[in-house]
Amino acid sequence: MSSPMDVSLQHASGSRELCKLEGVADHPGPSSPSMPAADDKVLVSVEVCLKPSSTARAEDIRAAIERMLEQRSMTYVNGPIPVPVDDSFLFENVKRIRICDTDEWVENHRVLLFWQVRPVVHVYQLSEEGPGEEPSGDDMLSSFNEWILPAKEFDGLWESLVYEVGLKQRLLRYAASALLFTERGVDPCLVSWNRIILLHGPPGTGKTSLCKALAQKLSIHFKSRYSWCQLVEVNAHSLFSKWFSESGKLVAKLFQKIQEMVEEENNLVFVLIDEVESLAAARHAALSGSEPSDSIRVVNALLTQMDRLKSWPNVIILTTSNITTAIDIAFVDRADIKAYVGPPTLQARYEILRSCLQELLRAGIVTNYHDVSLLNYSSLKETMHTSETAGELERPLHLSRLLLEAANACQGLSGRALRKLPFLAHSALTNPYTCEPSRFLHTLIETARRELSEQKA
Numbered sequence: 001m002s003s004p005m006d007v008s009l010q011h012a013s014g015s016r017e018l019c020k021l022e023g024v025a026d027h028p029g030p031s032s033p034s035m036p037a038a039d040d041k042v043l044v045s046v047e048v049c050l051k052p053s054s055t056a057r058a059e060d061i062r063a064a065i066e067r068m069l070e071q072r073s074m075t076y077v078n079g080p081i082p083v084p085v086d087d088s089f090l091f092e093n094v095k096r097i098r099i100c101d102t103d104e105w106v107e108n109h110r111v112l113l114f115w116q117v118r119p120v121v122h123v124y125q126l127s128e129e130g131p132g133e134e135p136s137g138d139d140m141l142s143s144f145n146e147w148i149l150p151a152k153e154f155d156g157l158w159e160s161l162v163y164e165v166g167l168k169q170r171l172l173r174y175a176a177s178a179l180l181f182t183e184r185g186v187d188p189c190l191v192s193w194n195r196i197i198l199l200h201g202p203p204g205t206g207k208t209s210l211c212k213a214l215a216q217k218l219s220i221h222f223k224s225r226y227s228w229c230q231l232v233e234v235n236a237h238s239l240f241s242k243w244f245s246e247s248g249k250l251v252a253k254l255f256q257k258i259q260e261m262v263e264e265e266n267n268l269v270f271v272l273i274d275e276v277e278s279l280a281a282a283r284h285a286a287l288s289g290s291e292p293s294d295s296i297r298v299v300n301a302l303l304t305q306m307d308r309l310k311s312w313p314n315v316i317i318l319t320t321s322n323i324t325t326a327i328d329i330a331f332v333d334r335a336d337i338k339a340y341v342g343p344p345t346l347q348a349r350y351e352i353l354r355s356c357l358q359e360l361l362r363a364g365i366v367t368n369y370h371d372v373s374l375l376n377y378s379s380l381k382e383t384m385h386t387s388e389t390a391g392e393l394e395r396p397l398h399l400s401r402l403l404l405e406a407a408n409a410c411q412g413l414s415g416r417a418l419r420k421l422p423f424l425a426h427s428a429l430t431n432p433y434t435c436e437p438s439r440f441l442h443t444l445i446e447t448a449r450r451e452l453s454e455q456k457a
């Protein structure tokens with residue numbers, strides 16, 4: 001373990017420091033666009049998803065992708081890049097190549113050109129196994145779900161969540177730093193940090209989804225360090241089922257399983273405890289006598305186990321809560337990152353609705369007669385500021401403006417309500433089989449107004 005002297009000596013030596021930074025880039029770690037690489041280039045993640053049938057070695061794919069990227073002169077923006085048809089090795093094995101997490105840079109500096117970038121290639125294959133469940137004994141609820149990550153089920157989840165620029169990056173950077181500190185053996189007596197994340201905010205703002213998406217993302221970015229990644233979602237409600245005497249056993253069984261996972265140092269384990277305030281509430285209720293005293297044992301057992309678990313270096317604990325005030329649970333109280341996840345901003349509402357409409361256009365539910373594409377929020381704002389609009393932009397601009405009107409009309413709706421809105425709008429159409437985009441958007445606006453007035457009633 002390093003002594004303070006070791007640390008200062010390392011910093012005094014330029015060459016050693018350079019060497020260490022190179023190491024960070026080689027060992028895919030916190031690849032954030034705002035973190036310059038050793039040569040002042042910006043680290044950008046390039047995620048390469050293999051086909052389920054592929055048996056190619058990750059190193060070979062990574063080398064081939066790096067060669068491909070070297071030959072291309074392009075700007076780096078979030079989104080897919082085509083798998084090259086003239087490279088049979090890549091074409092046979094790769095399902096998708098995606099550039100990720102450049103948005104913060106692009107927001108601040110506008111464009112990211114190929115010579116400014118050092119790509120960090122992450123190669124992965126999705127696990128096709130669904131969640132493994134453990135029945136809780138009452139045949140109705142299971143006490144936990146378990147996924148092998150990266151899981152097919154969470155594919156695209158991270159990209160589908162829209163927040164103000166910075167939130168997702170902050171979470172990713174935080175977790176990546178925590179894992180890097182662990183990996184480099186930073187002495188926790190000298191620099192303390194923990195691996196607990198609490199997301200709190202109103203219902204339906206995507207907290208649970210964001211936890212799962214974060215676990216998936218980290219499993220991809222740390223694939224070369226941890227050969228196995230698992231997500232365990234503890235179903236706190238089921239532990240307080242009517243069979244309290246069984247619950248103690250369930251907690252013991254659950255943690256025995258988690259313990260086995262974390263003892264293997266090449267495993268990275270994410271433990272998700274949703275609505276963590278329910279644990280505190282159950283404890284209070286038990287103390288005040290309004291709940292069976294058995295429940296206090298269960299809650300306390302769970303909390304003690306969580307407290308014990310957090311000392312393991314390869315565990316990240318993800319928690320969510322609907323309440324913003326302090327939660328009376330020790331392990332959450334010590335969370336280093338407590339991020340507020342609020343209702344979607346205008347820009348987020350616009351982008352959520354845009355993705356919904358694009359999906360309906362793709363599926364042919366809304367008919368794209370003129371093959372128009374919708375402008376993203378930044379392009380729309382820019383175009384609206386220029387007084388003249390060229391002929392070919394007229395239609396996309398008209399539709400995008402209508403979409404902006406819809407996003408404005410949705411103020412007050414949660415992300416969850418927004419994702420349901422297009423379905424409700426569709427069911428309000430007189431002819432469900434053919435509908436052109438502007439008709440659909442008008443119906444969407446009416447539906448949003450109706451939903452909001454019903455919420456108030």
Ligand SMILES: Nc1ncnc2c1ncn2[C@@H]1O[C@H](COP(=O)(O)OP(=O)(O)OP(=O)(O)O)[C@@H](O)[C@H]1O
Pocket residue numbers: 160161162163202203204205206207208209210320322344348352414415416417419
């Ligand atoms: N900001 C957002 N961007 C995109 N989709 C969102 C957003 N917020 C919520 N959603 C969508 O809403 C749905 C519900 O999200 P989720 O269940 O994760 O919310 P939650 O905050 O955990 O809610 P609750 O507090 O009720 O548990 C998800 O399908 C998610 O995709």
Ligand SMILES: [Mg+2]
Pocket residue numbers: 207208209274275320
């Ligand atoms: Mg939730």
